[in-house]
Amino acid sequence: MxxxxxxxxxxxxxxxxxxxxxxxxxxxxxxxxxxxxxxxxxxxxxxxxxxxxxxxxxxxxxxxxxxxxxxxxxxxxxxxxxxxxxxxxxxxxxxxxxxxxxxxxxxxxxxxxxxxxxxxxxxxxxxxxxxxxxxxxxxxxxxxxxxxxxxxxxxxxxxxxxxxxxxxxxxxxxxxxxxxxxxxxxxxxxxxxxxxxxxxxxxxxxxxxxxxxxxxxxxxxxxxxxxxxxxxxxxxxxxxxxxxxxxxxxxxxxxxxxxQLKKLPRFTEQRRKNLVVFNELFSSDPRFIIQTEHGKSSAFCFPMMIHPDAEICRSKLFSALKNADIGFRMITGGNFLRHDVIKHYQYSQVGDMRWADHAHDYGFFVGNHPFDLTEQLTKLKQVLAEL
Incomplete structure (x- = not known):
């Protein structure tokens, strides 16, 4: 891929x-x-x-x-x-x-x-x-x-x-x-x-x-x-x-x-460099909400949510990513309250889950790796720009 x-x-x-x-x-x-x-x-x-x-x-x-x-x-x-x-x-x-x-x-x-x-x-x-x-x-x-x-x-x-x-x-x-x-x-x-x-x-x-x-x-x-x-x-x-x-x-x-622990600082350094590239490419794109760094992220991946005001169909977006040979998946587990297993839980919630639901319905992430992803991220930008 x-x-x-x-x-x-x-x-x-x-x-x-x-x-x-x-x-x-x-x-x-x-x-x-x-x-x-x-x-x-x-x-x-x-x-x-x-x-x-x-x-x-x-x-x-x-x-x-x-x-x-x-x-x-x-x-x-x-x-x-x-x-x-x-x-x-x-x-x-x-x-x-x-x-x-x-x-x-x-x-x-x-x-x-x-x-x-x-x-x-x-x-x-x-x-x-x-x-x-x-x-x-x-x-x-x-x-x-x-x-x-x-x-x-x-x-x-x-x-x-x-x-x-x-x-x-x-x-x-x-x-x-x-x-x-x-x-x-x-x-x-x-x-x-x-x-x-x-x-x-x-x-x-x-x-x-x-x-x-x-x-x-x-x-x-x-x-x-x-x-x-x-x-x-x-x-x-x-x-x-x-x-x-x-x-x-x-x-x-x-x-x-x-x-692996010996290599971790180097892995993290490269992940953070990739995060800089990702932010440069997508921080000014109003169609997407990207994760704001709090403290110093170790950049597991690059989560994105379609902005509520953006007229983008997520299924068409996913088709474009598949056609470009770009992997993607749900943001962690999405809103856990939306999964069938919740019927086995004793639980309550504070208000609605507006943003957890939005991540569930309009979010996805692409991968990060401990090597330079400039080429891959540039391709991702090109594919999403053509939506």
């Missing part, structure tokens, strides 16, 4: 690393995963990191950890404020733990949660807020963090689409009590499949370790606060303390993560 949505980023370094694990014959989670966790935590200035097999699993383990902490854990029926646009697995763990979702519309300029509606979303049942930075563009995380502290809310930061973005000199993913990340093929770095959560909270870290690994005690730090250790080594080797999962990553994913 002339202009793909995503592209591979592995080079000889990743191939050599994978081969070294294959030659070792040891594939289960081990020292390479632990090394990647330490490097990832250091990159973000956080104390702890826990790698899992996907960003979706990172959100699941994070939600579960909030539900099992000792002091005022989340419980069934508690309310969580969420943006109307995100990926499905931002929401699914919340539903699976019996939480009620309060949906808030997005700001059309950034596609992130409209913080002007936070006070209207707050109720006596609100216990947590979820901040999502959409497609590389930092959400107003400082405002969300301040709101959470003021109202004694837990703050889960889903940063699966925005690795290496920054706000006020801080990396996104570091504002929440827990930050989550995804290393899927199309994301800023890839470990084939993989995810991570980071935190400075030792209890949440210990809970995440156990929940990742069957809910057992193996791998807990010596000073774990989750349980009292006995002198029975036979029992301690297979002792279960939480209803956990098996969402462990492999050594293959861990060692690839080490190599």
């Amino acid at each position: 002339f202009y793909e949505l995503a592209s591979p980023t592995f080079g000889c370094e990743e191939h050599d690393a994978l081969n070294s694990v294959i030659q070792s014959g040891y594939f289960s989670m081990g020292e390479k995963v632990e090394e990647f966790e330490k490097l990832f935590a250091l990159y973000h200035g956080k104390k702890y990191a826990v790698m899992v097999n996907s960003g979706s699993s990172a959100n699941l383990i994070a939600t579960a950890a909030f539900c099992y902490r000792k002091d005022k854990p989340l419980k069934q029926g508690d309310e969580v404020i969420v943006p109307a646009i995100s990926w499905a697995t931002t929401y699914h763990p919340l539903q699976q733990y019996g939480l009620k979702l309060k949906f808030v519309d997005v700001d059309p300029s950034t596609l992130n949660i409209d913080v002007k509606q936070l006070n209207a979303a707050l109720s006596k049942d609100t216990r947590m807020i979820v901040g999502v930075s959409i497609l590389g563009n930092p959400a107003p995380l400082d405002i969300l963090q301040e709101f959470a502290i003021k109202h004694n809310l837990m703050f889960l930061e889903d940063n699966c689409e925005s690795l290496d973005a920054e706000l006020n000199g801080k990396k996104t993913g570091t504002f929440g009590d827990i930050g989550t990340f995804s290393f899927f093929f199309s994301h800023h770095i890839s470990t084939m499949e993989g995810g991570m959560l980071i935190t400075d909270d030792s209890e949440l870290y210990q809970l995440a370790l156990s929940l990742r690994n069957h809910g057992w005690t193996r791998g807990q730090p010596d000073n774990s606060s989750l349980y009292d250790k006995t002198d029975d080594a036979f029992l301690e080797a297979y002792r279960f303390i939480l209803p956990g999962y098996n969402v462990r990553p492999t050594e293959l994913a861990g060692i690839v993560g080490i190599e």
Whole structure:
């Protein structure tokens, strides 16, 4: 395809690393995963990191950890404020733990949660807020963090689409009590499949370790606060303390993560250069609403919405892109309230979802990559100019 949505980023370094694990014959989670966790935590200035097999699993383990902490854990029926646009697995763990979702519309300029509606979303049942930075563009995380502290809310930061973005000199993913990340093929770095959560909270870290690994005690730090250790080594080797999962990553994913993390600053630099080109081409086109950068975007992709006043048929636009061999797709998951799965949720919403609906019905995105896209973006401009 002339202009793909995503592209591979592995080079000889990743191939050599994978081969070294294959030659070792040891594939289960081990020292390479632990090394990647330490490097990832250091990159973000956080104390702890826990790698899992996907960003979706990172959100699941994070939600579960909030539900099992000792002091005022989340419980069934508690309310969580969420943006109307995100990926499905931002929401699914919340539903699976019996939480009620309060949906808030997005700001059309950034596609992130409209913080002007936070006070209207707050109720006596609100216990947590979820901040999502959409497609590389930092959400107003400082405002969300301040709101959470003021109202004694837990703050889960889903940063699966925005690795290496920054706000006020801080990396996104570091504002929440827990930050989550995804290393899927199309994301800023890839470990084939993989995810991570980071935190400075030792209890949440210990809970995440156990929940990742069957809910057992193996791998807990010596000073774990989750349980009292006995002198029975036979029992301690297979002792279960939480209803956990098996969402462990492999050594293959861990060692690839080490190599990809080394390349991340260069990848992000090129993505940002491509963002400059995209903005130069489309910022003055009144027919489209493009994402306004908030902080420093890591430019996952280039989302666009047809302006309400523009007389453009999206189906004809899509046909033109197909004919030009340009890939495109929905903006993240669109308005989540519009999906069939919502019938399984307990939820409410603040007002209408005007802009989430508009993104759902009139939005799309084209890809960004860690190499120069001037030719592809110029072609995109030409195709859309001819509509």
